[in-house]
Amino acid sequence: MRSNRLTTLVLLLPWIITFVVFWLFPLLFSLITGFTDYSLISRNPAEWIGLENYKELLTDQDFIISIKNTFIFVFGTVPITTVIALIMAVLVNQRFKGRGIFRAGYFLPSITSMVVISLIFTNLYSRGGYIAGLASMLGFTPPEHGFLYDSSTALFSIMAMDIWMSVGYYMLIFLSGLKSIPSELYEAARIQGAGNIRQFFLITLPLLKPVALFILVINTIKSFQVFVEIFVMTQGKFETASMVYFIYETGVTTAFRFGYASAAAYILFAIIGIFSLTQFILMRRRHPLW
Amino acid sequence: MVTDRIKKIAHYVILFLILGIMAFPLLWMFRVSLMPTGSLQSFVELWQGSYTLKNYSDLFTTSSMGRYLFNSSFVALIVTTGNVLFCFMVAYALARYRTIANKILFVTVIIVLMIPAHILIVPLYVLMLKAKMYDTYWALILPWLVNPIGIFLLKQYIENVPSTMEDAARVDGAGEYRIIMTIVMPLCKPALAVVAIQIFFTNWNLFLFPFILTSSESLRTLPVALAHFQGQQAIDWQHLMAGSAIAVIPVLIIFIILQKRIVSGITAGAIKQ
Amino acid sequence: MKYILTILFVLMAITSWAETTIELWQFWTDPAIKPTIQNIIDDFEKANPDIKVNLTDLTWANGHEKIVLAFSSGTGPDVVELGSDWIAQFGANGHLADISKYISEDSASFQGWGMANYKNKIYGFPWILGTRVIFGNKDLLKQTQFGEDYIPISFDDLKNSSYKIQKISDNIYGWGSNTAEKHRLYKKYLPFFWTYGAQIFSDDGKYCVLPSLPAVEAMTYYKFLHDSCGYVANQRGIEDAFLDGKIGYIISGDWLLKRIELENRDINFFTTLFPGRKFPGKSFMGGEFLSINDASDNKDEALKLIRFITSPENQIKFCKANRSANPSSINAQEDEYFKSNVHLQTFIKQINLSKNPPVIPDWVYIENIIERAVEDVLFNDALPGESLREARSKIDKLRK
Numbered sequence: 001m002r003s004n005r006l007t008t009l010v011l012l013l014p015w016i017i018t019f020v021v022f023w024l025f026p027l028l029f030s031l032i033t034g035f036t037d038y039s040l041i042s043r044n045p046a047e048w049i050g051l052e053n054y055k056e057l058l059t060d061q062d063f064i065i066s067i068k069n070t071f072i073f074v075f076g077t078v079p080i081t082t083v084i085a086l087i088m089a090v091l092v093n094q095r096f097k098g099r100g101i102f103r104a105g106y107f108l109p110s111i112t113s114m115v116v117i118s119l120i121f122t123n124l125y126s127r128g129g130y131i132a133g134l135a136s137m138l139g140f141t142p143p144e145h146g147f148l149y150d151s152s153t154a155l156f157s158i159m160a161m162d163i164w165m166s167v168g169y170y171m172l173i174f175l176s177g178l179k180s181i182p183s184e185l186y187e188a189a190r191i192q193g194a195g196n197i198r199q200f201f202l203i204t205l206p207l208l209k210p211v212a213l214f215i216l217v218i219n220t221i222k223s224f225q226v227f228v229e230i231f232v233m234t235q236g237k238f239e240t241a242s243m244v245y246f247i248y249e250t251g252v253t254t255a256f257r258f259g260y261a262s263a264a265a266y267i268l269f270a271i272i273g274i275f276s277l278t279q280f281i282l283m284r285r286r287h288p289l290w
Numbered sequence: 291m292v293t294d295r296i297k298k299i300a301h302y303v304i305l306f307l308i309l310g311i312m313a314f315p316l317l318w319m320f321r322v323s324l325m326p327t328g329s330l331q332s333f334v335e336l337w338q339g340s341y342t343l344k345n346y347s348d349l350f351t352t353s354s355m356g357r358y359l360f361n362s363s364f365v366a367l368i369v370t371t372g373n374v375l376f377c378f379m380v381a382y383a384l385a386r387y388r389t390i391a392n393k394i395l396f397v398t399v400i401i402v403l404m405i406p407a408h409i410l411i412v413p414l415y416v417l418m419l420k421a422k423m424y425d426t427y428w429a430l431i432l433p434w435l436v437n438p439i440g441i442f443l444l445k446q447y448i449e450n451v452p453s454t455m456e457d458a459a460r461v462d463g464a465g466e467y468r469i470i471m472t473i474v475m476p477l478c479k480p481a482l483a484v485v486a487i488q489i490f491f492t493n494w495n496l497f498l499f500p501f502i503l504t505s506s507e508s509l510r511t512l513p514v515a516l517a518h519f520q521g522q523q524a525i526d527w528q529h530l531m532a533g534s535a536i537a538v539i540p541v542l543i544i545f546i547i548l549q550k551r552i553v554s555g556i557t558a559g560a561i562k563q
Numbered sequence: 564m565k566y567i568l569t570i571l572f573v574l575m576a577i578t579s580w581a582e583t584t585i586e587l588w589q590f591w592t593d594p595a596i597k598p599t600i601q602n603i604i605d606d607f608e609k610a611n612p613d614i615k616v617n618l619t620d621l622t623w624a625n626g627h628e629k630i631v632l633a634f635s636s637g638t639g640p641d642v643v644e645l646g647s648d649w650i651a652q653f654g655a656n657g658h659l660a661d662i663s664k665y666i667s668e669d670s671a672s673f674q675g676w677g678m679a680n681y682k683n684k685i686y687g688f689p690w691i692l693g694t695r696v697i698f699g700n701k702d703l704l705k706q707t708q709f710g711e712d713y714i715p716i717s718f719d720d721l722k723n724s725s726y727k728i729q730k731i732s733d734n735i736y737g738w739g740s741n742t743a744e745k746h747r748l749y750k751k752y753l754p755f756f757w758t759y760g761a762q763i764f765s766d767d768g769k770y771c772v773l774p775s776l777p778a779v780e781a782m783t784y785y786k787f788l789h790d791s792c793g794y795v796a797n798q799r800g801i802e803d804a805f806l807d808g809k810i811g812y813i814i815s816g817d818w819l820l821k822r823i824e825l826e827n828r829d830i831n832f833f834t835t836l837f838p839g840r841k842f843p844g845k846s847f848m849g850g851e852f853l854s855i856n857d858a859s860d861n862k863d864e865a866l867k868l869i870r871f872i873t874s875p876e877n878q879i880k881f882c883k884a885n886r887s888a889n890p891s892s893i894n895a896q897e898d899e900y901f902k903s904n905v906h907l908q909t910f911i912k913q914i915n916l917s918k919n920p921p922v923i924p925d926w927v928y929i930e931n932i933i934e935r936a937v938e939d940v941l942f943n944d945a946l947p948g949e950s951l952r953e954a955r956s957k958i959d960k961l962r963k
Contacts (some may be wrong), residue, residue, distance in 0.1 A: 004387070007466045011383035012395060014376035019395075023402050026413030033413075040412070088401040091305060096298075104549055105309045108316065111487075111541050113495040115513040116534040119520065120315045123322075123527060126800060145795035149742040151942065169310065176484070214446075218439070227408045228497050232520070233441070237743035237938070244408045251412060252806040256631055258412050265409030272406060280400075352594030352852050412632075419636050505629050507592070507620045518592060518622045526803075526826065 046259065053263035063264060065239065066246035067271075069155060073242060074223040076159050077166075082215055085167045089174035090200070097178075103175070110169035112177070118232035121161045122148065125233075154238035158229050170215050177211030178204065206225035217279045224272045243268045300422065316538065323532035345532035355536060357508060362494055365430045365511060370490040372431075374482055377440030384441065384469055385448040388454075396520040397447070402438045411502055420504055429503040431510070434493060440485040447481035448474065488547055494541060512537040583861050584615045584867055586640035588630065590851070591885070599884035607871045614864050634658040634856070641859040642868055645687055647678040647850045647919060648926055654686035655924035660855040660862055661685060673891045674874070675850045678919045687852030688869045689891035691881065693847045694914040695750070695814050697721075697838070701831040702813050703728045703735060714835050716842045718755075718784060721812065728811035729792035737792025739801035739813030743942060747798050748845045749934040751814055752836050755781040757918050758824035758844035763929075764921055771958045773933070780948035783939055789941050806830055820906050821886035834909040836916065848917035850891065858859045889914050924948065925961060932957045 034053055038046035056062050092103050107118065124131045127145040132142035143150035147157040181204065189199050227244040234240045236249060243264065251261025324341045349355045384396045404551050416435060418424040422434070451474065459469045490517070497513040504510070510518070516533050591600050597620075604616045619640065621629055626807030627649060635637045639658065653659050661684040670676060694758055697715070705711040715721040725737030741748045761778035764771055766881040778836050794801060796808050805813045806828045823830060839842035854868045855862055871877065878890035888910030890896055901907045936954035939945035 004466070008383050008387045008392070011379040012392070015380040015395065015399070015441065018433075019398050019402065020415075022414070022433040023398075023405065026410045026417060027405070029413040029416070030409060040631050043428070044533075049506045057855075087306065091301070091308075094301070096301070100549065102305050102309055104545065106312050106546065107549075108542070109312055111491040111495075111540075111545060112316065113497070113513045113516070114535050115497050115516050116319070117315070117351075119516065119530060119534055120319050124315060124318065125349050127794075127796060130314075145742060146800075149795055149797075164311070164315075168355070221403060222404075225408055232517070235745050236296055238942070244406060248407060248411070253628060261412075262409070265406065268406050269409065273401075276400075276403075288365075348594075415632055415834055416636065424638075501626070504590075505621070506648060526822075 003030065005289075030262040030265060032256075033259050034266050036259045036271055037257075038259040038262075040256040040258050049259070053260045054267075055261070057264055057267065058257070062241070063243075063246055065240050066241045066243045069239060069241060070224060070226065070243045070268075072155060073159055073162075074220060075161050076156070078216060078219045078222055081163050081166055081170060081219060082212060084163065085170035086174050086212070088167060088171040090177055090204070092171070093175060093178045107168035107172055109165045111168070112165070114165075114228040115232055117161065117165055117230045121157075122233050125157050128261060149238060150233050151239045154234055155240045158226075158233060158240060162223075162226070162229065168221070172217065174208065177208045181207050195222075213279065217276055220275055220279065221272055224268065224275070243271075298416070305307040319531045319538070322527055323535045325528050327526055327528050329486075334493055345528045346536070348529060349532055349536065353515070353519075354507060354510075355515075355533070358510050358512050359540070361509060362511040362513075362537070363499075365427065365460055366490050366494040368428060369434050369493045370486050373437050373440050374486050375491040376436045377444055378475060378478065378482060379470070380436065381441045381444030381448055382474060385445045385476060386453065399438045399441050399445075400492070411498070414499070415502055425504045425506055425509060430500055430509070434496075437489055437492075440489060443485055444478065444481055451477050460548055470497060483548070487545075490544070491541060492524065509517075572585065582613055582615055583864050584617055585642060585861055585864055586617050586619065587642045587644075587868065588619045588621050588626075588640040589644040590621050590623065591644075592622060595821070596881070596885040598810075603872055603877050603880065604917045606877075607868060610871070611867065614868070616868060637858065639856045639858065641856055641861055641865045642854065643854055645852050645854050646692070647675075647687075647922075648930065650679050650687045650852055650854065651922045652924045652927055653854070654681045654684065658857055659686040660857045662688065662855065662866065665866060669870075671891050672897075674893060674914070675848075675852075675891045678848070678850055678853075678922060679852050681922050681924075688855040688873055690851045690853050690873050691878070691885075691887050692848065692850035692889040692891050692914055693816055693887070694846050694889060694910060694917045695754070695816050696846065696909050696913045697812055697835050698805065698819060699812050699833050699835060700728075700805065700808060701833055702808060703731065706731050709720055711831075714833070715812075716756070717840065718758075719840055721838045722784070722787065725788060725792045725811050727730050735811075736794035736804070738788045738794070739805055739810045740789040740793030740795045740941075741801065742795050742797050742945060743934075743938045744797045745934070746930070748937055748941075749907055749930060750849075752782065752785055752839070752933075752937045753918075753920070754784050754814070754844060754846045758837060759784075760838040764900045768921070768923075771955045771962070773866055773936075773955045773958065774948060778951055779947045782937070782951070785937075786940055786947070797900040800930075805832075817886060817888035817907075817910055820888070824886060834906045836909060836913050843913070843916050844915040846913050848914055848919045849862075850919075928961055929958055932961070 025081050035048060035050060036046040037049050037052075055116050069171055074098070088106055092099055092106065123129055126132070127142075127144070127146040127149075129146065129149065135142040143153050147153045175226070185203050185207075189203060194202060225244050226242045227248065230236055230242055230245050231248070236242075236245045247261045247268070250257050250264065323345055324343070325339055326342050326344070343385075380399075384392055415424070418429045423429050455473055455477075456469050459473055464473075476563070494511075495513060496511070497517065499512045500509075500514050501517065503515075513532075516530075516537060519530055519533055587604070589596060589600065601618070604618055604928050608614065608616055621644075627646075629837075630639065630643055630645070630649075630653070634653065634656075645653065650659070654661075663683070663685040666676075666685060666688070669688075673689050676685060679687035679689065699715075700712045704713050705726065707724065709724050709727065709729075713724060715724055716755050727737075728735060729737035741751050744914070756778055759781040760778035761781060762772055762774050777782070789795070794804050796804065798815075801810065801813050802815060802819055802822065804810050805815075805819075806823065806826075808830060820834075822831075836842070837846045841843070853872060855865045855869070859865055873892060875890075875892045875894040875898075878892045878895040879900060881887065882890050882895070882902060888907045890901075895901075896911055901911055920930065923929075930955050936950040937943075939950040939953075940947050
């Protein structure tokens with residue numbers, strides 16, 4: 001039994017070290033900083049100011065807008081991404097010629113660098129770009145100065161790009177879920193006379209629930225941290241600034257108020273924590289094995 | 291049978307439509323990267339304009355594109371290897387030895403999964419500085435060697451692998467490490483492949499931390515280098531897209547090679563159940 | 564023979580022992596200019612075998628951040644290139660060495676000291692300055708009543724000719740107008756603001772006087788250009804469109820000359836000084852400075868390096884490679900290279916008629932506030948007076 005314990009320790013060691021050094025320490029460091037006026041540019045030692053940062057944040061219009069934008073982003077992209085990914089997974093799960101090519105094609109954007117994607121779409125979304133051309137072909141009037149330079153379209157354009165980019169990845173996860181459904185179930189259903197659509201709702205969907213919930217959790221956490229695309233495409237202008245962008249901007253650019261930014265980071269942390277915990281609880285209830 | 295045919299055609303139409311939407315932006319990038327410098331305005335030019343590799347050669351001759359490529363590959367490969375090994379070790383321990391301490395540790399994995407990594411920019415910077423690892427390869431590698439997502443995925447997977455074979459091996463007197471490496475690990479190949487591909491591409495595309503934790507040009511990875519290009523006033527879309535294409539091509543190649551493995555891995559996992 | 568070898572070894576040991584390393588951080592990473600920088604550094608090392616220079620590149624995207632982080636953790640370089648907006652911030656926090664004592668001999672032969680002067684201390688050595696001028700498209704003017712050789716002198720000239728160009732066709736615009744873009748948009752408004760006679764702070768620097776009649780007039784004027792004949796995009800987008808012959812006038816810097824030359828663009832353009840009620844108007848001025856870390860142990864060597872980099876010969880070398888129009892060295896400005904080029908002359912003339920933003924540590928925040936005010940007027944149709952007043956109250960709150 002003793003050797004077993006030692007084995008466990010050895011096996012867990014990589015995580016213990018990573019957790020303590022690269023997560024726990026920085027987290028505590030910034031937790032403490034959140035209660036100080038620590039600014040990177042000042043030579044004066046940081047002073048303990050209690051809850052001042054948090055109080056100020058709750059009245060900071062920029063911060064409140066960044067929360068709003070982040071929520072729009074998360075609740076706009078996550079459900080749509082999940083549904084489209086599922087549809088795509090079902091479409092490429094069947095047997096047909098060239099299946100591999102379609103899967104690869106759909107998956108490819110999600111493994112492309114976000115910096116690259118953002119650069120490409122900056123051009124496509126611009127005035128006279130292909131997406132504006134497509135919009136006017138379909139009878140819409142594209143924003144005069146381009147999609148990214150208009151408060152009413154900028155955030156939604158970035159969201160659309162984000163959905164475009166990530167559906168392939170979640171499709172692949174759904175696909176692995178689809179593969180794990182025993183084919184006997186479908187055969188049994190077919191024998192009982194259930195059609196494709198009935199099979200989907202009776203067998204596929206219920207059995208994919210754990211996969212779908214896993215996707216929801218991962219994607220929610222990821223989406224709450226949206227940053228790079230905003231950094232590259234709009235620099236937070238035109239009502240696109242997300243919470244992480246706010247943290248970046250107050251913490252390590254112009255203002256360099258690291259104490260303030262740390263407090264904002266902890267609020268984001270709390271929000272993500274609440275959402276993920278809720279999802280986990282739902283998951284447990286519906287799928288006790290998880 | 292005619293309806294079957296129509297269904298089949300409709301299926302393909304939808305598939306191609308989606309493929310078009312998914313592929314166009316990347317095709318556009320490749321096309322523009324091959325255009326001679328100058329205006330990008332006309333739609334026709336995309337199909338009829340001329341082709342040139344000059345933008346690519348410009349990047350290799352006038353910037354350290356080769357170095358950026360090396361940095362990205364080197365770092366991503368090491369991080370991926372580390373993750374496959376370490377995440378598997380940890381996941382195995384968490385899935386099989388269910389002590390209280392392990393349960394607590396799994397909770398830490400979950401918590402870390404929920405932490406917005408971006409809040410760690412400055413504490414990590416300070417840490418790297420104090421440890422004299424700022425602006426070295428260590429800063430690009432060490433923090434990412436054990437990714438909680440990898441642990442999470444692998445733990446779920448291992449829990450679904452029946453332990454009968456391990457028990458049999460244990461009865462035969464095989465050592466723990468041998469059992470883990472020679473029996474369990476091969477069984478987990480599909481999941482390991484998923485983890486490896488995910489970690490590799492995540493790391494290959496990582497932007498913010500390499501951007502902050504290094505300063506030398508010789509340590510720039512491709513995304514960081516691209517952000518630097520973009521900051522330049524005088525670079526045109528053609529060169530920018532050539533640089534972008536260079537960041538995408540290796541991913542493309544590796545993906546084509548690994549894709550079959552992933553799909554067959556998933557299939558293998560399905561058959562076992 | 565053995566003897567000589569020994570001496571050689573001893574000498575080598577001594578020289579390597581006495582070698583000082585200077586950390587230099589700089590922003591010029593563009594392939595067109597990087598080799599020249601390296602070249603100048605190599606020359607310096609050759610001339611000073613006891614000093615080794617360690618060159619690190621920064622970018623506009625994250626350079627500022629890196630400098631701050633490095634200074635705050637005590638690992639700043641010996642010499643750092645700083646944009647003029649940042650000098651006061653770093654200087655006031657004690658990160659930069661005051662070089663006012665050492666530069667009395669240089670002060671007359673370089674331009675731009677004012678931008679490095681905070682509370683009568685000089686925190687940086689001017690290197691390459693920059694200003695913005697008006698670029699105009701002659702071919703488009705030709706299609707209006709104004710004709711190819713027209714040059715707008717007054718604000719009305721600019722407005723009317725922009726408007727006429729706008730009317731040429733659907734795809735042609737009168738004026739290149741910046742979208743909300745950090746650090747760029749307010750620099751387009753300030754020239755009008757200053758030329759109309761407005762000021763950000765009172766002369767003694769105590770009060771913010773941002774909302775004033777001339778400030779509102781300037782904003783209203785700028786908004787008119789933006790709304791009635793503006794091609795709105797980011798700076799690169801505006802320049803792309805200008806080079807494609809779609810815009811009448813844009814404000815741009817010397818980098819556009821470089822682009823036109825390097826990309827071999829076929830465009831019939833002219834450059835001219837800012838218009839104004841009294842021609843010429845004031846433009847926006849900024850510059851790149853070389854500053855010494857206050858914590859550096861090698862300040863003398865650092866100053867030596869700075870003098871070398873900013874020497875007239877090296878500035879000319881730099882400007883030729885980078886097509887920069889505004890060397891800080893007055894001797895360099897007299898060079899035939901600048902004299903012979905009409906566009907470079909516009910830049911050299913304009914910089915003497917330009918203003919720089921106030922040199923105060925809080926400028927980086929104030930800049931942001933002013934930029935927001937301009938954004939609000941241009942993109943959210945806020946009233947100029949109101950948004951300027953709002954900006955002033957934010958500035959007052961910040962300075963309290």
